Amino acid sequence: MYxxxxxxxxxxxxxxxxxxxxxxxxxxHTRQALPAVLPVNFTLDGDGAVLLRTSAASELARAVDGVxxxxxxxxxxxxxxxxxxxxxxxxxMVVTDPAEHERLTRTGPRSWVPSxxxxxxxxxxxxxxxxxLVGGHSLYGVQPAP
Numbered sequence: 001m002y003x004x005x006x007x008x009x010x011x012x013x014x015x016x017x018x019x020x021x022x023x024x025x026x027x028x029h030t031r032q033a034l035p036a037v038l039p040v041n042f043t044l045d046g047d048g049a050v051l052l053r054t055s056a057a058s059e060l061a062r063a064v065d066g067v068x069x070x071x072x073x074x075x076x077x078x079x080x081x082x083x084x085x086x087x088x089x090x091x092x093m094v095v096t097d098p099a100e101h102e103r104l105t106r107t108g109p110r111s112w113v114p115s116x117x118x119x120x121x122x123x124x125x126x127x128x129x130x131x132x133l134v135g136g137h138s139l140y141g142v143q144p145a146p
Contacts, residue, residue: 010130015086016048018073018130025073027052027123029064029092036063042071043109050088050123051108055115064092064121071123076133083133090126094119 010018019025026037038060043051050071054060069092076083095101104120111118 006134008132008134010084010086010132012128015088015128015130016044016125018075018084018086019048019050019088020044022073022075025050025071027060027064027092028070028072029060029067031059031063041109041112045108045122048125048128050125051104052121052123053104053109053111053118054121055111056117056119057115061094061119061121065094067092069123081133084130086128086130088123088125088128090124092121092123095122 024039024041026039028035028037030036040052040054040060045051052060068090071088072085074083074085095104101120108120
């Protein structure tokens with residue numbers, strides 16, 4: 001925890017528990033040498049990996065396969081000035097193993113916009129960090145106006 005700034009650092013197990021609570025997050029990757037952020041639905045695999053399902057022809061699948069990405073989820077209550085944020089950073093890979101693809105077809109995330117040919121993207125959780133907002137501070141460390 002940072003002294004008196006209203007945030008509490010979250011341990012990895014708590015971050016993974018919070019990740020499992022929400023259905024939508026944001027994947028952060030590079031597109032044409034610029035940062036790109038895309039909201040996506042997801043699930044967690046048993047090892048804490050983030051799983052996405054997208055069209056095999058999507059720009060997202062091509063952009064993130066084999067590169068390090070960030071994935072962020074949060075929950076914020078503007079009325080109480082409370083909430084939390086979790087970031088998973090690690091390599092993303094399109095799942096190519098047929099047995100793994102079949103397993104994920106049964107157990108993995110469901111696409112909100114189905115396409116005829118879909119792939120799964122796995123983000124390995126090499127770095128998992130999180131913060132919880134405490135003490136009525138705003139999410140960005142600025143005290144709300146009275």
